[in-house]
Amino acid sequence: MSESTERSRAKIEEAKDKVIGAIAETMDLYGVTPSAANLYATMYFKDQMTLDEMRTELDMSKPSMSTSVRKLQEIAMVKKTFTRGSRKHTYAAEKNFFRSFMVFYCQMWEREVKMNMEAIGEAQEDLIDVIKDSASTPEIVADAKKYYDQLEDSKTYYHWLDDLVASIRSGKIFEFLPKDK
Amino acid sequence: MSESTERSRAKIEEAKDKVIGAIAETMDLYGVTPSAANLYATMYFKDQMTLDEMRTELDMSKPSMSTSVRKLQEIAMVKKTFTRGSRKHTYAAEKNFFRSFMVFYCQMWEREVKMNMEAIGEAQEDLIDVIKDSASTPEIVADAKKYYDQLEDSKTYYHWLDDLVASIRSGKIFEFLPKDK
DNA sequence: AAGTTTATTAAAAATATATTTAACGTTTAA
DNA sequence: TTAAACGTTAAATATATTTTTAATAAACTT
Numbered sequence A, B: 001m002s003e004s005t006e007r008s009r010a011k012i013e014e015a016k017d018k019v020i021g022a023i024a025e026t027m028d029l030y031g032v033t034p035s036a037a038n039l040y041a042t043m044y045f046k047d048q049m050t051l052d053e054m055r056t057e058l059d060m061s062k063p064s065m066s067t068s069v070r071k072l073q074e075i076a077m078v079k080k081t082f083t084r085g086s087r088k089h090t091y092a093a094e095k096n097f098f099r100s101f102m103v104f105y106c107q108m109w110e111r112e113v114k115m116n117m118e119a120i121g122e123a124q125e126d127l128i129d130v131i132k133d134s135a136s137t138p139e140i141v142a143d144a145k146k147y148y149d150q151l152e153d154s155k156t157y158y159h160w161l162d163d164l165v166a167s168i169r170s171g172k173i174f175e176f177l178p179k180d181k
Numbered sequence C: 001a002a003g004t005t006t007a008t009t010a011a012a013a014a015t016a017t018a019t020t021t022a023a024c025g026t027t028t029a030a
Numbered sequence D: 001t002t003a004a005a006c007g008t009t010a011a012a013t014a015t016a017t018t019t020t021t022a023a024t025a026a027a028c029t030t
Helices: A003-030 A034-043 A051-058 A062-074 A097-132 A138-170 B003-030 B034-043 B051-058 B062-074 B097-132 B138-170
Strands: A078-081 A090-093 B078-081 B090-093
Touching (some): A003 A034, A003 B097, A003 B138, A034 A062, A062 A078, A097 B003, A097 B138, B003 B034, B034 B051, B034 B062, B034 B090, B051 B062, B062 B078, B062 B090
Antiparallel strands (some): A078 A090
């Protein structure tokens, strides 16, 4: 290989590394460890990879790659690919950021809505009990009402978040905010 | 205090605790530690708190409260309040979830867009150099072009994310997705 | 069916993060 | 101007997380 060829190859690698670094650095937002982030960013420029290739590329142990891949699969940033002939499992990075965005945030926001709405429901039941309890003093009733109203008010947000999730899932959001402009 | 009054008070606390638990549990999404999450959730039901009150309420050290408060301030979930007369600093939780949502995600997404777009810009410059380099073999040029196109393609997403941020900041998103329904 | 390759689980080690205690600096009140 | 109150920083401790090495399990080959 000529020297200039080598230089060109190195320059391509350098270019990729800049992007890999940036992607990895911003991926803390997705709640993954730096090494999982690094792995995803590396896979972003590959067609597909086996655990052994990952391990070689990142110079880490195989179990470590295995856990990182699993974590990335959970948030749909990596999917298993079927490769005929090879006994090794192969994995590919989700390269469509819109899909990653959708899966990750919808998953997280739905969890947030579900958990909090459930808790709010139960809490409001308790508060109603207190409000209706004839033994409660006016001061206590006022207190219970205050919290009840605060919770009731917060539901507006969770409903909105649910709507946001629905509009992302259905793709309707792209009518409002087109992908291309 | 009568026994039934005591029972009512306890029931109100129980109701609050259910919500505090749920809020704290889902706050990992916002990248804060469990204790910061716990603190925020506790403050959600208070008008305002001093560091000493926090420390008493959560049974933790004052420096710990200090760090948690700072972290929560960074993502605008807590703000300092001015309290005439008191030497102690007072802090209040942001109780409007729409505002927390806006500040947090806009901040994060803008950072993501900025970092990645900068890296993409630099990487594409490198790749153009390689493509234009007369010493590059056709194979290398093809490779560089492939990565260039992949990066170019990904910009669509970052532009969209930027638009999303803008529509949240301006409030225009609420024309598409109203708060009340 | 025995042996090999691959992935995962378990235990141990290493590392990073969170928390506390102690010290410091600043402000306020006496 | 001294002492107390308050918040923060620094160092040390405790805790949690990540990573590895070693062991196990599963799948395939011969």
